Amino acid sequence: MxxxxxxxxxxxxxxxxxxxxxxxxxxxxxxxxxxxxxxxxxxxxxxxxxxxxxxxxxxxxxxxxxxxxxxxxxxxxxxxxxxxxxxxxxxxxxxxxxxxxxxxxxxxxxxxxxxxxxxxxxxxxxxxxxxxxxxxxxxxxxxxxxxxxxxxLGFDPILSMPPIEEFQEKVLKRGCPIKALLLDQSFSAGVGNWIADEVLFHSAVHPEQTAKSLSPEKIKLLYRNIEYVCKTAVEVNADSREFPSNWLFKHRWGKGKDKSTLVLPSGEKASIKWITVGGRTSAVVQQVQKLEGASKKAKKEKIEDDTESSTSELTDLGDDTEDEEKKRKPAKGKRKAPPEPKQSRKKLKRSGLTQVTGQLTLSS
CATH class of the missing domain: 3.20.190.10 (MutM-like, N-terminal)
Structure with missing residues (x-):
């Protein structure tokens, strides 16, 4: 989107x-x-x-x-x-x-x-x-x-970014995953799936991390990188070819491929994993974005975003629409498997892992 x-x-x-x-x-x-x-x-x-x-x-x-x-x-x-x-x-x-x-x-x-x-x-x-x-x-x-x-709508990162104290207060009030909060248009207007992933990557924050569990240092990084990512993209007129080479955007679109294009500052090949957070497919660099307190599940909280938001009135505009359509449509040339018996039917957790390489410098 x-x-x-x-x-x-x-x-x-x-x-x-x-x-x-x-x-x-x-x-x-x-x-x-x-x-x-x-x-x-x-x-x-x-x-x-x-x-x-x-x-x-x-x-x-x-x-x-x-x-x-x-x-x-x-x-x-x-x-x-x-x-x-x-x-x-x-x-x-x-x-x-x-x-x-x-x-x-x-x-x-x-x-x-x-x-x-x-x-x-x-x-x-x-x-x-x-x-x-x-x-x-x-x-x-x-x-x-x-x-x-x-x-x-909430604050606009270019036009109406709140003071850091107000931003921190808003973040610490929420018990949802930070990725879901960033996607909430009543919180940060204009931030969508790729911007949220980019911000979290540069801030070394896992998208499933509970918002209220973030340290003041991590919140400051998020604040700084929301402005940094949005302003940088606007300055190059949204031309992704002009985005910095160390951005996750350059490497996030080849899900399922084994091409290596991203290297961490340590020289280690980065591993990108795709998970679903806040109803969106999220790219996570595993070596950089660690989930703190992983044994505790993030509290589920309803997020009003632009998918089905009675507040914003922007209905049916979710970033995950394309992902959902892909899930419903069988791949070309493949026959749809018959359903399993009801007694043995299980929910399958879908995940992907891709290794990519290149030059990366985390902004701080």
Missing amino acids: PELPEVERAAGVIRAAAKGRKISKVETTEDTIVYTGTSHTEFAQEITGRTLVDTGRYGKVFYLLLDGDGRVPVLHLGMTGAIQVRGGEALYYRKKPKQDPNDWPPKFMKFILHFEPLEEGGEITEIAFLDPRRLARIRLCKDHLNEPPISA
């Missing part, structure tokens, strides 16, 4: 292409799931003829500031949402569908904004919002920062 840096990039693309331009026309397609609290026709009518003053972002949500007294578009990319300027490629998160950028309107389009040129004789700019899996959300809000979904 697009996280804080990818959403910042989407807002920046629209700003660079259309700031100061008037919306002359809006093309839409009907979608009663993606359009929330409004219809596609109402959306088009309310924003046509208005000028884009600027764009903004909070957490995983971004918005278009328009002139006039009407409501403004508040957008969430969901899991597979993307922005595409006509003539360029769609900015999908990681995997891109096979699609010719010259095909227009693009497949899975929800709306296309037509912006008038700034100068007479210039070209109209067209920007599309698309989503293959219909997990994105399109809203119109009157007071976008003070009403849902933004009003229900």
Whole structure:
């Protein structure tokens, strides 16, 4: 799912292409799931003829500031949402569908904004919002920062990081795994699966470690690395090719492969293990991230995140959706095994282990 840096990039693309331009026309397609609290026709009518003053972002949500007294578009990319300027490629998160950028309107389009040129004789700019899996959300809000979904979100690591004392107090109140807490959008808005894993890796904290059991030193590391990871990713415009070579992100996508690409400072090959924490697949470097008090199970606590959150109203937007679909679908070319007798049926714990190598310097 697009996280804080990818959403910042989407807002920046629209700003660079259309700031100061008037919306002359809006093309839409009907979608009663993606359009929330409004219809596609109402959306088009309310924003046509208005000028884009600027764009903004909070957490995983971004918005278009328009002139006039009407409501403004508040957008969430969901899991597979993307922005595409006509003539360029769609900015999908990681995997891109096979699609010719010259095909227009693009497949899975929800709306296309037509912006008038700034100068007479210039070209109209067209920007599309698309989503293959219909997990994105399109809203119109009157007071976008003070009403849902933004009003229900926690601190933004770029825009509103709290003082360390307040951060520590919030962490020590929770008895859930720290990975689950980081994914809770009412705690840290914009932090998703890969950012949480990156932060925990650089902080040498195991994702299953109970939040309230963390030492003040570990909490300070988490605080510092939440800012570090988010700001660094934003500075390179969410281009993963520009991420530091010692980041876990560079090595987390080859689950099940034996390629070695990551080496610890000691020269030892790093072992990456995949576990499920807070409903998400989590990458753990076993030599670095030790679970303290492993004999005690972390207290289970319900986490309000953007998967099924009544607080944020960003429903069906969980990072684990893809993982769950893979579990339900049998692999190609393999026949589904018949179910075992009820008496002998057991729950199987799934885990994976991969060794990878490269250069690593833990930030502190």
